[in-house]
Structures are given as C-alpha cells and as structure tokens.
Amino acid sequence: MVEWNGTSVWEGSDRELLPGIIDLHWKSRNNGRPRIVDCNYGRGLFWVGSRYERDVVGIDINPARGKTVVASNNHLPFANDSIDVLVYDPPHLIDNSKTPRKKLLSDAYSCAWGCSSLGDYMAPFIKEAGRAIKQNGILIAKVADIIHSATYQWQMLMLVGLIQESSLTACDCIVKTRPRPGAVSSKWKRQMHSRRRHCYLIVARKGRC
Numbered sequence: 001m002v003e004w005n006g007t008s009v010w011e012g013s014d015r016e017l018l019p020g021i022i023d024l025h026w027k028s029r030n031n032g033r034p035r036i037v038d039c040n041y042g043r044g045l046f047w048v049g050s051r052y053e054r055d056v057v058g059i060d061i062n063p064a065r066g067k068t069v070v071a072s073n074n075h076l077p078f079a080n081d082s083i084d085v086l087v088y089d090p091p092h093l094i095d096n097s098k099t100p101r102k103k104l105l106s107d108a109y110s111c112a113w114g115c116s117s118l119g120d121y122m123a124p125f126i127k128e129a130g131r132a133i134k135q136n137g138i139l140i141a142k143v144a145d146i147i148h149s150a151t152y153q154w155q156m157l158m159l160v161g162l163i164q165e166s167s168l169t170a171c172d173c174i175v176k177t178r179p180r181p182g183a184v185s186s187k188w189k190r191q192m193h194s195r196r197r198h199c200y201l202i203v204a205r206k207g208r209c
C-alpha cells in the first residue's frame, strides 16, 4: 500500500490515507491503540489491509452492512467520552430512487432513511460525535460537494459550520482527488458546473487543534 505523504491534496485511496491521518492527528498525542468507530461502515473498504483494521468497530444502519453493530449514527451505542477516532462517511445525495438498480446506489450513497438536505441529516450526528468522542479524540469526516437539481450543494461548508457550532474544533482538511470525474448523463443538455473529481476529509478534535 502507498502511504499518504502528509500533504493537503491526495490522489490515492481512502484506505491509504486514513492510517496517515490517524497517525498525524491521534497517535502523535495519545498512547496505545485507538478505539476506532466507523459509523458508516458500508463494505468496510476504508480498512481493507490497513494496520488499524483490527481496531475498528463498524456501525451501519443497513443490517447487510453493519460489521459489528447495526444502529443509526445519530444514536451511537457508546458512553460519553469513549471513542478515540470516529470515522464518518455519510451519503452524498439527498435523493432516494425507487428503481432497483438505482436503489442499490441509493442505499449506499443517498439519505435512504429520509432527509431534506444533507445539512439536516448531518446535524444530529455532529452533536452525537461531540458527546461520544474522548477529550483529544478526533472525528474524520469524508464529505463531497455535489450538483443536485442543477444547483451546487456546499456540503463541506455545511459540515464545517456544524462542527464549529459543536463541542469539536475543525483542525484540518485534505482534498482527495480521483483521476476522472463521474460519467456524463445523456440527459444533460449543457454543462453548467465543473465536473466533480474531488472530495474532502475534514479532521476535527475534541479539544484544541
């Protein structure tokens, strides 16, 4: 695996990036092994072959996807101040399609359990993160801005705004890029925005940066 080089733009995978972020922002200030909770575990792709794989408790609301616990991350089944590293990879879309193929995508990437904007969706989670993360512990949140209904959705700004209103402090931002943007739909008649090929990993700490 290629290791993250510690810079603010990363062109590799999440699973190469996450251990480096944990080392930089958690291990440098804490001893022992971290209690890591990935609360959108999905297929667990963040941890395949990672040196932190055995430290991860995986939570997902979808029973087919929760590694250890099936629960909503709005109500984390953990005591106050008990998590060292909380990892958040929320859905990117606010649609939930009913057609079978799109339903698969929807379950993975959409607010499949009802929300009117991703900001509304993230708000209860950020409050819960502030409760459950230990002093000096960190939140690593992956978020992407998207174009929805021909309108730019400033999801990273929504996330950082919520963090700033919580008991956490936003400390770092890494831009992750991919070589190519997503496919172009035949329904699109003219281009109105640049095509996304990046997302953000935001690091927040309970305590000072």
Ligand SMILES: C[S@@+](CC[C@H](N)C(=O)[O-])C[C@H]1O[C@@H](n2cnc3c(N)ncnc32)[C@H](O)[C@@H]1O
Pocket (backbone or CB within 6 Å): 039, 040, 041, 042, 043, 044, 045, 046, 059, 060, 061, 062, 065, 071, 072, 073, 074, 089, 090, 091, 092, 107, 108, 109, 112, 113
């Ligand atoms: C973008 S995917 C995560 C992908 C994951 N990082 C992986 O490596 O496969 C989002 C996941 O969040 C889950 N999810 C959506 N809302 C949730 C909630 N309120 N609580 C917990 N999990 C949720 C979905 O079931 C989906 O598996």
